[in-house]
Amino acid sequence: MEVVTMQNKLTNHSTIDFKILVEKLNECVWVYDLNTKKFLYISPSIYQLRGLTVEEAMQEKLEDCLTPESLQKLKNGFLRRYQRFLDGDRSDNIVYNLSEFQQYCKDGSIKYIEISTRLEIDETTNHILGIGVSRDINKRKLHEKKLVETIRNQYKIINKKKSPRKSEPELYVYLFGKYRVLTSLKEKPIKWRTTKTEELFAFLLQNENQFISKDELLEALWPDVELEKATRYLHTTIYNLKNNLKTANITFNLEVINGLYFYEKHRFYSDLGEFKNLINTAVNPYDEVDAASARNIERAILLYEGDLLAENDYPWAASQSTFYRHQFEKYVFALARHYFFKRDYLSTKRVLYKLIEMDNLNERFHELLLNVFRFDDDYVSFTRHYEDLKALLLKELDQPPNASIQALYQQYRDDAEASIINERAHF
Incomplete structure (x- = not known):
C-alpha cells in the first residue's frame, strides 16, 4: 500500500513539474x-x-x-x-x-x-x-533574407563589369496552360529524361527568388521522402537537368552559393516573366485603364492560355496558380469596364466571354455582360443570358442570381414593356 501511494505521489509530482516546464x-x-x-x-x-x-x-x-x-x-x-x-x-x-x-x-x-x-x-x-x-524562426529567416540580398548585390556588381551581348533567347518557356520548353519558336519541346527533371526546371523558372535553398527544393519535389534519400534524388535530378539542356546546346549554370542554389535566366524567355512585367510595371495599380495599359492587358490575355502549370498538377504550384488567376481576372475585368464606358460593346463582350469561360459562376462578369446587352438594345440576348445564368446558378449553387442582377432584369423588363406600350399608343 505504501509503495503504491509513493508511486502515485511521484507520478503526480512529475506531472506537475512537466506542466510547469x-x-x-x-x-x-x-x-x-x-x-x-x-x-x-x-x-x-x-x-x-x-x-x-x-x-x-x-x-x-x-x-x-x-x-x-x-x-x-x-x-x-x-x-x-x-x-x-x-x-x-x-x-x-x-x-x-x-x-x-x-x-x-x-x-x-x-x-x-x-x-x-x-x-x-x-x-x-x-x-x-x-x-x-x-x-x-523570424530572426533566422530575416538573417537569411539579408544574406540573399548581399549575395544578389554582389552578383549585380560582378555582372555590371561584364558587357552582355544582346541576342535571341536560348530557351522559350511557356508555363501558362500546357508547360513546354522550346529551344526556338519552331522546334518541338525538349524531351526530358524524367518527369522529375521536367518538374525541377519548372520549379526553378517559376520561382521569383533566384536564390533557392535545398530545403525548398526537397519540400516541393519530394515532400514525403526521407531527407537522405531526397537529397540523393535532388543531386541526380540536377545532373539529369544539366545533361538534358547540354544535349540541346543550352548553357545552364546552376551554382551553389552559401548553401543556396542560384542560376542565370536572362537568356530565357518565359510567358510568366512577360506576364509579371505587364502586370507589375505596365498596368495602372488603381484599375484606371488607358490606351497604353489596355494594349498591355490585351497582350496578357494572349499570354494566359490557361492557369499556371494547369496540365501538370504540381502541388507546389497551386497557390501561385491561384494568385495569377486572380491577377488576370482583376485586370481583364478592369479592361472590360474600360471598353464598356467607351461604349465599345463588341470588345467588352469579347473580353467578358473570356472571363466567363474561366469562371462561369462569377456574377460580376455576368452582370456587366447583361448591362452590355441592355445598353446595346439587344433584348433577345439579354433575356436569353439571364435565363441561362439563372439555370446555371440553381444547378451549381442551388440559388438564384444575386439581388442586383434580379433588379436589373426586372428593370429591363419594365422598360421594354413601357416601350411597347408607347409604340402601340402612337398607332
Whole structure:
C-alpha cells in the first residue's frame, strides 16, 4: 500500500513539474485532433508566439492560423503522410516531420515559424492526433533574407563589369496552360529524361527568388521522402537537368552559393516573366485603364492560355496558380469596364466571354455582360443570358442570381414593356 501511494505521489509530482516546464517554454506545444479538426491543447506560450490567448487560439481553424501559401503547403505534404499513417506506415518520415510556415499574429503581422510534429493514435478515442511544437524562426529567416540580398548585390556588381551581348533567347518557356520548353519558336519541346527533371526546371523558372535553398527544393519535389534519400534524388535530378539542356546546346549554370542554389535566366524567355512585367510595371495599380495599359492587358490575355502549370498538377504550384488567376481576372475585368464606358460593346463582350469561360459562376462578369446587352438594345440576348445564368446558378449553387442582377432584369423588363406600350399608343 505504501509503495503504491509513493508511486502515485511521484507520478503526480512529475506531472506537475512537466506542466510547469511546458508552460515556461518559449516554444508553443499543442495537440490537434485530426478527426474532429480541433485543438485539444495549446500551451500558454502561444501568447509570446502570436499574441493570442490560449482561449482565442483554441477556437481557431487551420485556415485562420496560416497564410494561404503555407496552408496549401501543409495540405500538399500532410495529406499523403496522413493517408500512409492510416494505412499502418510507422516509418520515421511519416510519423515525424519538420517544416517551415508563415503564420498570422493577432496584430496582423506574419511570422516565420518552424513546426515539428508527431502523429500518434489516441487509444481512448481511436482518433489520430498531431502533437506539435511551434518555434519562432523570424530572426533566422530575416538573417537569411539579408544574406540573399548581399549575395544578389554582389552578383549585380560582378555582372555590371561584364558587357552582355544582346541576342535571341536560348530557351522559350511557356508555363501558362500546357508547360513546354522550346529551344526556338519552331522546334518541338525538349524531351526530358524524367518527369522529375521536367518538374525541377519548372520549379526553378517559376520561382521569383533566384536564390533557392535545398530545403525548398526537397519540400516541393519530394515532400514525403526521407531527407537522405531526397537529397540523393535532388543531386541526380540536377545532373539529369544539366545533361538534358547540354544535349540541346543550352548553357545552364546552376551554382551553389552559401548553401543556396542560384542560376542565370536572362537568356530565357518565359510567358510568366512577360506576364509579371505587364502586370507589375505596365498596368495602372488603381484599375484606371488607358490606351497604353489596355494594349498591355490585351497582350496578357494572349499570354494566359490557361492557369499556371494547369496540365501538370504540381502541388507546389497551386497557390501561385491561384494568385495569377486572380491577377488576370482583376485586370481583364478592369479592361472590360474600360471598353464598356467607351461604349465599345463588341470588345467588352469579347473580353467578358473570356472571363466567363474561366469562371462561369462569377456574377460580376455576368452582370456587366447583361448591362452590355441592355445598353446595346439587344433584348433577345439579354433575356436569353439571364435565363441561362439563372439555370446555371440553381444547378451549381442551388440559388438564384444575386439581388442586383434580379433588379436589373426586372428593370429591363419594365422598360421594354413601357416601350411597347408607347409604340402601340402612337398607332
